Amino acid sequence: METFQSLLLGFEVALQPGVLWYAFLGCLVGTLVGVLPGIGPLAGISILLPLTYGLDATKAIVMLAGIYYGSQYGGSTTSILMRIPGEASSVMTCIDGNAMAKKGRAGAALCLAAVGSFLAGTLGVLLLTVVAPPLAVFALRFGPPEYTALLVLGLIFLAYMSTTSLVRTLLMAAFGLLLGTVGIDVMTGHFRYSFDINELGDGLGIVPVAVGLFGLGEILATPSHQAPRDVLKPRLAELWPNRREWRAAGWPIARGSLLGFLIGIIPGSAHIISSFISYALEKRLSKRPEEFGKGAVAGVAGPESANNGASTGAFVPMLALGIPTGPVPAVLMAALLIHGIPPGPTLVSDHPNVFWGFVASMYVGNLMLLALNLPLVGLFVNLLRIPYAYLYPLIVMFCVIGVYEVNNSIVDVWIMLIMGVVGYALKKFSFDPAPLVLGLVISPIFEMSLRQALIMSDGAWRIFLQRPVSLTLLLLSAGLLALSAFGYFARRRDWRARLAAEAGEEA
Amino acid sequence: MKLRTDHVAGAAFVALGAVVLATSGDLPFGSLAAPGAGMMPITIAALMIVFAAFIAASASASPPMASVDWSDRNHAGLVVLITGLAAAAYRPLGFLLTMSLLVFSLLVIVERRRPLVAAAYAIGLTLFAYWLFGKALRSPLERGLLWF
Numbered sequence: 060m061e062t063f064q065s066l067l068l069g070f071e072v073a074l075q076p077g078v079l080w081y082a083f084l085g086c087l088v089g090t091l092v093g094v095l096p097g098i099g100p101l102a103g104i105s106i107l108l109p110l111t112y113g114l115d116a117t118k119a120i121v122m123l124a125g126i127y128y129g130s131q132y133g134g135s136t137t138s139i140l141m142r143i144p145g146e147a148s149s150v151m152t153c154i155d156g157n158a159m160a161k162k163g164r165a166g167a168a169l170c171l172a173a174v175g176s177f178l179a180g181t182l183g184v185l186l187l188t189v190v191a192p193p194l195a196v197f198a199l200r201f202g203p204p205e206y207t208a209l210l211v212l213g214l215i216f217l218a219y220m221s222t223t224s225l226v227r228t229l230l231m232a233a234f235g236l237l238l239g240t241v242g243i244d245v246m247t248g249h250f251r252y253s254f255d256i257n258e259l260g261d262g263l264g265i266v267p268v269a270v271g272l273f274g275l276g277e278i279l280a281t282p283s284h285q286a287p288r289d290v291l292k293p294r295l296a297e298l299w300p301n302r303r304e305w306r307a308a309g310w311p312i313a314r315g316s317l318l319g320f321l322i323g324i325i326p327g328s329a330h331i332i333s334s335f336i337s338y339a340l341e342k343r344l345s346k347r348p349e350e351f352g353k354g355a356v357a358g359v360a361g362p363e364s365a366n367n368g369a370s371t372g373a374f375v376p377m378l379a380l381g382i383p384t385g386p387v388p389a390v391l392m393a394a395l396l397i398h399g400i401p402p403g404p405t406l407v408s409d410h411p412n413v414f415w416g417f418v419a420s421m422y423v424g425n426l427m428l429l430a431l432n433l434p435l436v437g438l439f440v441n442l443l444r445i446p447y448a449y450l451y452p453l454i455v456m457f458c459v460i461g462v463y464e465v466n467n468s469i470v471d472v473w474i475m476l477i478m479g480v481v482g483y484a485l486k487k488f489s490f491d492p493a494p495l496v497l498g499l500v501i502s503p504i505f506e507m508s509l510r511q512a513l514i515m516s517d518g519a520w521r522i523f524l525q526r527p528v529s530l531t532l533l534l535l536s537a538g539l540l541a542l543s544a545f546g547y548f549a550r551r552r553d554w555r556a557r558l559a560a561e562a563g564e565e566a
Numbered sequence: 567m568k569l570r571t572d573h574v575a576g577a578a579f580v581a582l583g584a585v586v587l588a589t590s591g592d593l594p595f596g597s598l599a600a601p602g603a604g605m606m607p608i609t610i611a612a613l614m615i616v617f618a619a620f621i622a623a624s625a626s627a628s629p630p631m632a633s634v635d636w637s638d639r640n641h642a643g644l645v646v647l648i649t650g651l652a653a654a655a656y657r658p659l660g661f662l663l664t665m666s667l668l669v670f671s672l673l674v675i676v677e678r679r680r681p682l683v684a685a686a687y688a689i690g691l692t693l694f695a696y697w698l699f700g701k702a703l704r705s706p707l708e709r710g711l712l713w714f
Contacts, residue, residue: 109705110699110705112705226617226620226621227621229613229617230579230614230617230618230621233610233613233614233617234579234582234614236606236610237586237607237610237611237614240606240607240610244603246603247594247602247603249593249594249602249603249604251593251603251604251607252586252589252607275645275649278645279638279641279642279645279646280638280642281638282637282638282641448673448677448679449673449687451672452668452669452672452673452688452691453669453691455645455649455668455669455672456665456668456669456691456692456695457695459649459652459653459656459665459668460661460665460695460699460707463656464699464705467706469653469656469657472653472656473650473653476646476649476650476653479646479649480642480646483642487571487634487636488571488572488574488575488634489571489628490575502606506606509601509606510601510605510606513598513599513601514599514600514601517599518597518598518599518600519598520598
């Protein structure tokens, strides 16, 4: 009952014209970000973060979150019509979505992707409404040892779930943790690796690093002559799927929504992983697995629902625990912090307007996205016809402005450039930069909680084993590491590698 | 022995970790009961060296270095160079001039587009961004040489 009343308060906030306008703007920009290849949700949110400085916290987070889940909707458009994932989580949609389009069912594929995304998003918000507040109450009991153990589990889980190898992911996370130590040590006042550059005293900002790795890095690796332009244009009259297609989509949407939400709660690139797992699951459960790759409806409905469910699920640990599960929630957390609102267990009690307004706006945002994506699909398709050679200078310009405007610092622009080159090199050597950004974000929280825990216990490591919650979390971490080690030493390719290989072959 | 991508990547990260350790000399490590400013970076750098060495040691499954496609290097190099010059010129020249030049240079030098079309596009785009950031969103943009 209390939750229901709080949600009503949230709707009062979310339905204010100003908040509605920014939710709409976020959804629209998010769809564009998802549609346009070469600019993902992380780069989109990071670049547009400075635009929210003049807004209050609720409007800012509503708009930025709209960009995030809007990009999951938009990513399906390029996947289906061009066989190019506008966003990494839409990779699986390319396979059967584009095959459906080639059979003249592009409209139906887009409609199923949009409806699946809407249902998954709505179910995700319902679950978020129920799960996040009690989790936040529980987390109030967490002290430094519990937070340290939770962050360790997050990193190990990220590595375990990653489609690249465990060691590669841990290396990237370590690199991110290391970058996170640049700047003044808040406990002792020592300058670390700032090389007499004043701006580095505050540490490396997440925005220049994220925009460099994901925005500029992508542009550096994509010369315009390599950008594909073959777009299939659906007719609006063909948007409605037939009865057989609806039937085939029902269960995959339900399974994908739930699976996506659960995976979203776990740290890692959940929205990407969830679509891979959903595709594999649907293929395994299908009575006609041979149809997968040739236009199977479940191959579109399942992954699209899963990636949207996951993007909503990712908000649970961010809002309730103050812990980001990936780079995008990390930037959203940074946005809240910029507005003086610390995400975490106290968010629900101290800032109910922000928390419940945000949750309610997601119900509204999902409706907006459904209304936006179907009738305006023709407009988005036309955007894809803008030559990439004219598009990327615009993105570079926005990267420079966006990064500079955060602190009015040219040093941040240099950091972005350096990280762009690093992102380009990482791509060449098959490293995933997402754990790096996650490491950078959690580094200060991790270091602070670890050092506080050690000071509390007078240097005794036993403190992590004496407290039930931290012991459980560390045992889970050890179990995951043991599983990975077993897989490695048994010289067997595990399910993630097989899945990635299968996806690579089919794409 | 054939040089593979993970040999190079692993060696690069080992070198990075070593540089971090070498430059951490003035940071106090402290003790477990009172951890110092150097404890976290030194521990993480050591871990990074271990992970990187493992990757380099098990590089046999990675592709040969010669198979990496570097055909986009000219494009990447030019974009970095032009954006770097724009970053250096941003404060002295200001928003309007720098951004127009940035877009124009990318179109003409990297994309080999006709200068007139590129100039029109660059100016139009910059004016739009100026209106969006400077006027609609009231972000303080660098004025530089211009008076507005």
